[in-house]
Amino acid sequence: MLALMLSIRGRKTEAEAGSTEVFQERPSQIAWRRLKRNKVAMTGAIISAFFVVLAFGAPIITSLFHVNNSTTYQNVLAQDGIPLHGFNGISIHHPFGFEPGTGRDLFALMLYGSRISFTVAVLAGFSFIAIGLVLGTTAAYLGGWVDNAFGRVADFLLSFPVTFFFIALSTPLVLSIEHWGIAQGNGARVIVLVTVLTFFSWPGFFRVVRSQVLSIREKEFVLASRSLGASKRRIIFKEILPNVWSTAIIYLTISLPGFLGAEAAYSFIGVGVQAPGTTWGLTLSDATNYWQRDPVYLWIPAGMIIIVVLSLNLFGDGLRDALDSRSDR
Numbered sequence: 001m002l003a004l005m006l007s008i009r010g011r012k013t014e015a016e017a018g019s020t021e022v023f024q025e026r027p028s029q030i031a032w033r034r035l036k037r038n039k040v041a042m043t044g045a046i047i048s049a050f051f052v053v054l055a056f057g058a059p060i061i062t063s064l065f066h067v068n069n070s071t072t073y074q075n076v077l078a079q080d081g082i083p084l085h086g087f088n089g090i091s092i093h094h095p096f097g098f099e100p101g102t103g104r105d106l107f108a109l110m111l112y113g114s115r116i117s118f119t120v121a122v123l124a125g126f127s128f129i130a131i132g133l134v135l136g137t138t139a140a141y142l143g144g145w146v147d148n149a150f151g152r153v154a155d156f157l158l159s160f161p162v163t164f165f166f167i168a169l170s171t172p173l174v175l176s177i178e179h180w181g182i183a184q185g186n187g188a189r190v191i192v193l194v195t196v197l198t199f200f201s202w203p204g205f206f207r208v209v210r211s212q213v214l215s216i217r218e219k220e221f222v223l224a225s226r227s228l229g230a231s232k233r234r235i236i237f238k239e240i241l242p243n244v245w246s247t248a249i250i251y252l253t254i255s256l257p258g259f260l261g262a263e264a265a266y267s268f269i270g271v272g273v274q275a276p277g278t279t280w281g282l283t284l285s286d287a288t289n290y291w292q293r294d295p296v297y298l299w300i301p302a303g304m305i306i307i308v309v310l311s312l313n314l315f316g317d318g319l320r321d322a323l324d325s326r327s328d329r
Contacts, residue, residue, distance in 0.1 A: 031246075034322040041318020047311040051304075055118045058111035065093065069108040069278065077103050080293070088296040096300050099283075100290045106283075106297070110304060113278040120190060121259035124197035129252050132202040133244065136209025141217055141236055147210075154203035162200045170196075170271040186277040193272055197259055205251050209244055216243050246323040253316035257309040264305055280305050 035041060054061060062068055076089055081101040083089030088097030088106065096106035139150040170192060177188040216222060222239050230239075264281030266272035273279045280301045287298040 031322045035318060038318040038321065041315050041322070044311040044314030044318065048308065048315055051114065051308050051311075052118060054111055055114040058108070058115055062105075062108045062111060065095070065107065067094065067105040067108045069104060069112045071104065073098060073103045073105065077101075082290065082294050088294055088300070090296070097296065099286075100294050100297055101286075106300060109278050109283060110280070110301065113280050113283060114304070116186075116190065116273055116277065116279045117260055117263050117281070120193050120197070120263045121256050123194045124201065124259050125252050125256050127194065127198040128201040128205060128255070129248050131198065132205030132209055133241070133248055135202070136206040137213050137236055137240055137244065139206075140210040140213035141232065141240060150206065151210075154206050157200055157203045160200065162196070166196050166266065167269070167271055170266075186273045189273050193263060193266065197262060201255065201259075205248075205255075208247060208251065212244055212247060213240055216240050250316065250320045250323060253312065253319050257312040257316070260305070260309055260312070 076083055076098050077100070078084055083098045083100065085091070088100075090097040094105055094107060096110060098104065099106050099109060135150050139147040170189075173192045173195075174188045177191055178184050182188065183191055217240065222235060225235050225239050260280075263272060263279060264284060267274075267279045267281030268285040270285070273282055275282065283301040284298070284305070287301060291298040
């Protein structure tokens, strides 16, 4: 009788054990859970997403306020070009007031200007990430003369004075693009901005990827694939690249604020987008002519740049902590 009871109990225990499923979170789920716990990073992500929606939804948003970026409003400026009412003429219908000297709606100018700023930052960001990822992985895995060649090119570009180069050659590059019929005016200037930012940004990321791949290629799963006769292409794209995606995502989010600031700086000094086009940097440059008489006109673009760059930096820091398996935060 005792043996029968023990047998029934043992079968029950085995059945319960067999019906119990072990749940294991994927790395992406762990990273998302960590990121959601980081309130500062989530706040930065929400603010950044809000500005992106405003930028690319500019036509819809400005139509709701019945404003645009080209209409010159009459009887809103004094003889010296300053808006008649205080605080840059801010009202319900014109949330940011007017642009001194022209009378255009500043809210519409900021929205349409942010489209160019975000476009330059996103295109340059994804371009340099793609180039650095492919070249860094290839150089580290193949080694030899390939690694040496890419490494010397990266060293040369890292030591190059980018700002002086861009100031000196921006006009000839723009004229060349216009001569070839690729784009005209500010379209050509945007192409030059993206090209220069990409060309001089990939070497830094290339170095990061190369050092990481040098470590990954000696891991057991890579050695096992190699021993089974997998091709170099398969090992690079199936075994190594998936293990550096997190680094690419982190580097991209941290670099976007820098590209926004670079676009604003180049437009500010007159080698980026030019009037009648508008970006945050160009508006900030124009505001320096009126800051003593109309300081609000300076505060608005400066404040928007600070908020967006700070939000992206906070989100990038939080994402880095979330994707770091050694982080407890």
